[in-house]
Amino acid sequence: MAFPKHAKYVVIGAGIHGLSSAWHLAENLRKSGKGSGRDILVLDKTGIAAGASGIACGVIRNNYFQPAMRRLMQHSVSVWEGDPQAFSYHSVGYMQISPEVMHKDVASIYEQQKAIGYESVFIEGEADSLKYMKGLFDDWHAKGITSVLHEKKGGYANNRASIYGLAKKAENEDVRIMTGVQVTGFERDNSGAVKTVVTDQGGIDCDYVIVGVGPWVKHIWDMLELPKSIDIKGRDGKTHKDVPMWVYWSLQEGTLGVDPKLQRTNDGKMPPVIHVDTDAPLVSDVDGSVITEKLWGIYYKPDFNFGGVQGGAMPYKIQTPVDEVAVDPYGPDSPDFIVGDEFAHMWVSALAFCQKRFHGQMPKYKKEPSGGIGCFTADSFPVFDRFCQNAYFIADSNHGYKMIGVGKLVADDITGNESDLLRPFRFSRFAEGKLHPVSNSPFPWS
Numbered sequence: 271m272a273f274p275k276h277a278k279y280v281v282i283g284a285g286i287h288g289l290s291s292a293w294h295l296a297e298n299l300r301k302s303g304k305g306s307g308r309d310i311l312v313l314d315k316t317g318i319a320a321g322a323s324g325i326a327c328g329v330i331r332n333n334y335f336q337p338a339m340r341r342l343m344q345h346s347v348s349v350w351e352g353d354p355q356a357f358s359y360h361s362v363g364y365m366q367i368s369p370e371v372m373h374k375d376v377a378s379i380y381e382q383q384k385a386i387g388y389e390s391v392f393i394e395g396e397a398d399s400l401k402y403m404k405g406l407f408d409d410w411h412a413k414g415i416t417s418v419l420h421e422k423k424g425g426y427a428n429n430r431a432s433i434y435g436l437a438k439k440a441e442n443e444d445v446r447i448m449t450g451v452q453v454t455g456f457e458r459d460n461s462g463a464v465k466t467v468v469t470d471q472g473g474i475d476c477d478y479v480i481v482g483v484g485p486w487v488k489h490i491w492d493m494l495e496l497p498k499s500i501d502i503k504g505r506d507g508k509t510h511k512d513v514p515m516w517v518y519w520s521l522q523e524g525t526l527g528v529d530p531k532l533q534r535t536n537d538g539k540m541p542p543v544i545h546v547d548t549d550a551p552l553v554s555d556v557d558g559s560v561i562t563e564k565l566w567g568i569y570y571k572p573d574f575n576f577g578g579v580q581g582g583a584m585p586y587k588i589q590t591p592v593d594e595v596a597v598d599p600y601g602p603d604s605p606d607f608i609v610g611d612e613f614a615h616m617w618v619s620a621l622a623f624c625q626k627r628f629h630g631q632m633p634k635y636k637k638e639p640s641g642g643i644g645c646f647t648a649d650s651f652p653v654f655d656r657f658c659q660n661a662y663f664i665a666d667s668n669h670g671y672k673m674i675g676v677g678k679l680v681a682d683d684i685t686g687n688e689s690d691l692l693r694p695f696r697f698s699r700f701a702e703g704k705l706h707p708v709s710n711s712p713f714p715w716s
């Protein structure tokens with residue numbers, strides 16, 4: 271194929287957002303008679319699923335303290351459910367298992383799930399929580415737990431398989447996907463709108479750009495000379511000046527190389543994804559030393575794709591100045607941002623803290639490189655918005671593998687049908703002080 275000189279819509283990034291947007295935009299154009307997938311070109315500097323989507327744990331949940339996030343996730347879960355086979359989606363459910371300090375937050379999540387019709391069960395009190403968990407796993411013995419939220423929908427999907435499933439849907443709509451093409455800049459017209467996407471293989475004139483580049487979002491943001499720092503009207507009513515727009519966090523994940531079936535429930539079924547937060551002291555399963563006495567959290571699920579029980583723990587904020595953080599080489603190839611022995615020790619000890627079956631399993635931890643970084647916005651929530659008139663950013667703040675439906679909402683927005691679900695994620699929220707509420711979770715994404 272000759273290198274294209276023009277495409278009406280250029281999508282940058284072949285991850286969950288770029289491909290979902292391309293697929294849904296193509297559908298919208300076809301159905302409205304205003305065009306087709308032939309008007310859309312997806313570019314990726316490496317390949318399909320080369321970014322965060324291809325290494326994600328793949329957890330899909332509704333459990334968010336922020337009402338706007340929950341409504342968005344409810345919409346995305348319906349898209350996952352639309353074609354579980356193509357998206358390699360496992361609807362096993364999801365559990366948020368929490369200490370007293372989070373009880374009130376999670377109770378409000380449950381109430382609001384009821385209000386929006388998202389099926390879940392909420393158990394309160396230490397004794398009832400233990401009984402409920404033992405009903406699922408007879409070896410459950412986690413301490414410091416006073417509530418259990420059991421979401422009946424959601425679960426997880428197999429990362430690369432689902433992205434290839436999306437790519438197929440886009441290609442079936444005649445979308446072109448070109449890999450090995452890196453966007454290096456933009457040419458703009460007098461009004462500031464993008465007229466040409468500059469790549470390492472030539473310029474492509476276009477009417478519209480969709481940016482779905484995950485952890486690389488700051489690079490594209492800088493190419494368009496968007497602000498490196500912003501003013502935020504805080505919850506205190508005061509304006510906080512010059513807050514950095516972007517911050518990187520390092521995600522901590524790994525796999526225990528046991529038979530995934532080890533984690534079956536009492537009745538022999540594949541279990542829900544488990545997320546546990548607690549302030550009970552965490553003691554090493556290896557040598558009995560105290561690992562932490564502060565609030566901590568982990569998540570895990572049996573996963574044949576990863577070849578064991580896979581999951582993670584709290585991420586950490588990267589202290590290197592943002593302009594100096596090396597996003598490439600990405601994920602397991604990074605020399606800087608892969609998990610080490612400390613993570614393995616903490617996470618496997620935490621598994622044993624929750625369930626007896628993980629006691630003594632530390633030697634089975636897979637010593638392959640894992641983890642990756644995410645680029646978060648100033649308030650750790652997504653920005654879905656149009657900049658420079660015709661450049662639509664899907665900056666998911668690393669919440670986004672589960673958000674397969676955002677591409678549909680963005681495609682609708684671009685074709686003139688703005689959804690209420692997107693409005694709380696506009697860039698103007700920072701200046702207007704319309705911030706999302708913050709929970710007591712130890713994770714920046716709950």
Ligand SMILES: Cc1cc2nc3c(=O)[nH]c(=O)nc-3n(C[C@H](O)[C@H](O)[C@H](O)COP(=O)(O)OP(=O)(O)OC[C@H]3O[C@@H](n4cnc5c(N)ncnc54)[C@H](O)[C@@H]3O)c2cc1C
Binds near residue numbers: 320
């Ligand atoms: C270890 C880890 C685990 C995670 N687990 C979960 C989870 O369980 N559930 C969940 O919901 N989320 C999870 N996330 C977050 C989630 O993976 C991301 O939010 C999401 O995948 C981002 O999707 P994306 O399409 O925006 O970007 P990506 O999937 O990163 O895709 C971006 C693409 O853009 C391409 N690109 C970048 N720059 C350029 C350029 N200049 N020119 C051309 N192409 C370019 C890249 O090659 C890449 O393929 C996890 C993240 C990490 C790192």
